[in-house]
Amino acid sequence: MTKTTVLGMPSVRTPPTRSGLSYHIRTFGCQMNEHDSERISGLLAADGMVPIETPDQADVIVLNTCTIRENADNKLYGYLGSLRALKNRNPGLKILVGGCSAQKDGNLVMERAPWVDVVFGTHNVHRVVDLIDQADEWGPVTEIWEETSAAEDFPSYLPTQRQTAHSAWVTIAIGCDNSCTFCIVPAVRGREISRRVGDVVGEVRALAAEGVTEVTLLGQNVNSYGRDLELNGRRPVFADLLRQVGSVEGIRRVRYTSPHPKDFREDVAVAMAETAAVCEQLHLPLQSGSDRILAAMHRGYNSERFLRRLGMARDIVPSLSVSTDIIVGFPGETEKDFAATLSVVAEARFDQAFTFQFSPRSGTVAADMDGRLPKELVQERFDRLVELQTAISLERNQAMVGSVQEVLVEGPSKKDPTMTTARTRGNKPVHAAGNFVPGTYLDFEITGASPHHLRGKVTS
Ligand code: SF4
Numbered sequence: 001m002t003k004t005t006v007l008g009m010p011s012v013r014t015p016p017t018r019s020g021l022s023y024h025i026r027t028f029g030c031q032m033n034e035h036d037s038e039r040i041s042g043l044l045a046a047d048g049m050v051p052i053e054t055p056d057q058a059d060v061i062v063l064n065t066c067t068i069r070e071n072a073d074n075k076l077y078g079y080l081g082s083l084r085a086l087k088n089r090n091p092g093l094k095i096l097v098g099g100c101s102a103q104k105d106g107n108l109v110m111e112r113a114p115w116v117d118v119v120f121g122t123h124n125v126h127r128v129v130d131l132i133d134q135a136d137e138w139g140p141v142t143e144i145w146e147e148t149s150a151a152e153d154f155p156s157y158l159p160t161q162r163q164t165a166h167s168a169w170v171t172i173a174i175g176c177d178n179s180c181t182f183c184i185v186p187a188v189r190g191r192e193i194s195r196r197v198g199d200v201v202g203e204v205r206a207l208a209a210e211g212v213t214e215v216t217l218l219g220q221n222v223n224s225y226g227r228d229l230e231l232n233g234r235r236p237v238f239a240d241l242l243r244q245v246g247s248v249e250g251i252r253r254v255r256y257t258s259p260h261p262k263d264f265r266e267d268v269a270v271a272m273a274e275t276a277a278v279c280e281q282l283h284l285p286l287q288s289g290s291d292r293i294l295a296a297m298h299r300g301y302n303s304e305r306f307l308r309r310l311g312m313a314r315d316i317v318p319s320l321s322v323s324t325d326i327i328v329g330f331p332g333e334t335e336k337d338f339a340a341t342l343s344v345v346a347e348a349r350f351d352q353a354f355t356f357q358f359s360p361r362s363g364t365v366a367a368d369m370d371g372r373l374p375k376e377l378v379q380e381r382f383d384r385l386v387e388l389q390t391a392i393s394l395e396r397n398q399a400m401v402g403s404v405q406e407v408l409v410e411g412p413s414k415k416d417p418t419m420t421t422a423r424t425r426g427n428k429p430v431h432a433a434g435n436f437v438p439g440t441y442l443d444f445e446i447t448g449a450s451p452h453h454l455r456g457k458v459t460s
Helices: 031-046 072-087 100-105 107-112 125-138 185-190 197-209 238-246 265-274 291-296 303-316 335-348 374-396
Strands: 002-005 022-027 060-064 094-099 118-120 141-143 167-171 214-216 254-258 281-283 322-330 353-359 404-412 417-425 429-433 439-450 454-458
Touching: 022 031, 031 060, 031 094, 031 125, 031 167, 031 214, 060 072, 072 094, 072 100, 072 353, 094 100, 094 125, 100 107, 100 118, 100 185, 100 238, 107 141, 118 125, 125 141, 167 197, 197 214, 197 238, 197 291, 197 454, 214 238, 214 265, 238 254, 238 265, 265 303, 303 404, 322 335, 322 374, 335 374, 353 374, 374 439, 404 429, 404 454, 429 439
Parallel strands: 002 141, 022 060, 060 094, 094 118, 118 141, 167 214, 214 254, 281 322, 322 353, 429 454
Antiparallel strands: 404 417, 404 439, 417 429, 439 454
């Protein structure tokens, strides 16, 4: 059975109907998916279920999928293959597939993995409990989203089970109105819908009342926030939202991701500088340093404009820490194009770069472009880029040695539980000896640096 639905409110049962059953969620992809998984977790917990760490004993397994890269699909179907034996052993097990691959592939998921019980789309998260009911009663069900328009229906208040008590993601917009030729997001997440300012601020206040001190505002392009909203004859803009969220009592850190370089303007940088809680951190995705490739990607800026905006942000926000995304091997990329990327990276001096090798996604314009590069050539360019950026990251981190940084404690280090991992306002991980309470703010002196993290010791 395939059904299309629109955004709506969750079905939370009173009393819960699945008390004592367990669920396991595996999340692939970005923070948007991580946050959706928190909502799925919240809905299942509200129905009486308890989360477990591994899938083996679970009554319900949810895969929240990503389709940004080609190997994401391979990972999904590989993982689904491994769940088949569990389903054979326990026919009552419910396997759910949600997220972007589910939205993109719909019924194809069940054709390839007929042991799946529920496939649900990117805007159908709120229906997860009902869909399990349907699968119980009627058998496998696919429900994907096709069209939406109403900001009134934004799923603002789904129950959420957060991964940490002190930090939370807050969605401010879903979907994207851009058309980057390599990106599947507009096809699977739809047009941009901004959430009303009052709803965002209301959620942040509620989070602060629960003890959250750090929020990260999420949107595909936060700088176009509010274009579809009108309030008292004027449209809210992201800079205003930042100021309002930053002034919520109890909130000490505000982050956001991601801005789009073509829309990133001075008002946002000024709001960052003038709002104490907004962290000195910016993720500004470059994607390529070649103007020719940027045009082929439909990014809406050239390298000079990118660097100008980055310079503006650094002038206005002292100590800004900047990260970026870069794709290597876009169709038709020449050595000259790649050299332009290296040149912009050398000039921009990012603190961190997330580097990717181009992989075609079916359904995107770039997937049908001529000029695909041999894998070895892409790998060789990728290695050169990583080498350059690693040296710059190390240099940027070394410049912090000797400084004192406010850090927020995350918890024991994953590699060494005798160490603590904390994070600076610039979003850099710092490891220090000893154990400190997660969620506390401390001052660390930075005593050492490597390309991807800092070392420190407590001073307060
Ligand atoms: S801005 Fe471009 S890369 Fe980002 S989500 Fe929209 S289409 Fe994709």
